[in-house]
Amino acid sequence: MLSIQDLTKVYRGGKKAVDSINMEINSGEFIAFIGTSGSGKTTALRMINRMIEATSGTITLDGKDLRKMNPVTLRRNIGYVIQQIGLMPHMTIRENIVLVPKLLKWSKEEKEKKAKELIKLVDLPESYLDLYPSQLSGGQQQRIGVVRALAADQDIILMDEPFGALDPITRDTLQDLVKTLQQKLGKTIIFVTHDMDEAIKLADRICIMSKGEIVQFDSPNNILKNPANDFVRDFIGQNRLIQDRPNLRIVDDAMIKPISITSEKTIDEAVTIMRDRRVDTLFITNQKNKLVGYIDVEDLNEGYRKGSDLIDIMHRDIYTVKTGTMLQDSVRTILKRNVRLIPVVDENYQIKGLITRANLVDIVYDSIWGQPDDSLENSELK
Incomplete structure (x- = not known):
């Protein structure tokens, strides 16, 4: 556990950047510091590692x-x-990843093993270990920056607005990566951001700061439902959709049943299922119900012409969300990525449901305008 008691930073001239803050951070938690410019969030973060x-x-x-x-x-x-x-x-990327282990006098074998392990975690080939940063895209460099912080097996990782300069899609992808790695490896992450959406998506608890003080330190749900004061209410904004629908907090509450087919089936069988179920997309699973890809109508037409098998024509690159994901995250993803469908998977990547643009639109409309007033409709018809 990380315990912060009466932590204060006073600069020359008497300005208090951080004013006697107190908090307990549990092992394995994801904590986000957020606030306006000059609120003290970055100063608080950097006092932890004594920068x-x-x-x-x-x-x-x-x-x-x-x-x-x-x-x-x-x-x-x-x-x-x-x-x-x-x-x-x-x-090289290898040398960058193992920079801290080198300072800690790890053996060559240990460093090489760790470099290969971490490059796989961010879905980059081992051959990239021999490249230099300039040979990678900005998003790929950022992934390496994230895993480099994991290289020495530190229990605590500090992140100071790491995605602020990235385009929305790359940023969204890296947010997912950080959250997945944090949950998989059990790391404690303390994350500074100026983006409330990012804090809500990533954090177990959010620390909202103003003028060097903690205004509210709570879970995203509690902050959205019960803002501590007008400052917090204005800061989180009134446009955070679905926050007034307590029965629709996570994707599990809104997902529908996906139509899937196992990978050994034929194209003819896929066409039959699409026609009978009146859908234009099928999700492909293996025998253990693990999601491996998807196909749409155009893919099937292409497969017919080429005489391909189902497994050869499916798309393997598919964006998913985990069960338990906040529903507003899926709204933002659909808007940012312009996708129609998001499969919901569990920790074993088994498909459990489907979030669609259409059913999210219905939820958002209900959240903004509520259910129609039947009495009003009836009076208008008379």
Whole structure:
């Protein structure tokens, strides 16, 4: 557990950047610091790894006082990701990933094993380990920056607006990556952002700051339902759709049954299912119901012409969300990515449901305007 007690930073001239904040962060939590410019969120983050020295207060990790540790040793044991990525241009991707393990005197075998393990986590080929940052796209560089923070197996990772300069789709993809890695590896992540949507999507708890003080520290749901004051209410905004529908908080509450087919079936069988069920898209699963791809009507026509098997024509690159995902995240994804369908999968990647643009539109309309007033409709018809 990370415990912060009466943490204060006073700059020369008497300006309090952070004013006696207190919080307990549990192991494996994802915490987002958010606030207006000058609220103290970045200062609070950087005091944890002592890039900024606190004026007073204590920071302890599992009872150990971080303010008494050697600051260099401390920083090597806490991951850190910044917006500028910070990859060394003269080093290969391999050398960048294992930079901290090298400083910690890991063996060559340990460093190589870790580099290969992490490059796989971000779905990049091992051959990229020998490339230089300039040979990768901005999004790929950012992925390397994320996994580099994981390389030394630090329990705590600090992230200071790491995706602020990216385009919306790349940013959305990297948010999903960070959340997946955090849940899979059980890391504690403390994340500074200025984007409330990002905080809601990623965090287990959100710390909203203003003028160096914590205004509200709670789960996204509780903040949306019960903002502490007018500042929080104005900050989160009135346009966060679906927040007034407590029975429709997660994708599980809104998903419909997907139409799927196993990968060994023939194109003829796929056509029959599409025709009988009146759908234009089928999701492909293996024998264990694990999602492996999808096909649409155009794919089937193409397959007929080429005499292909179903598994040869399906699309394998498919965006999914996990069961338990906040419903408003799917709304934002559909708008950002302009997709019609989002499969819902569990932790084993088994398909459990489907979110569609059409059923989200219905939910959003109900959220904004409510159900029609039958009495009003009837009076108008008379």
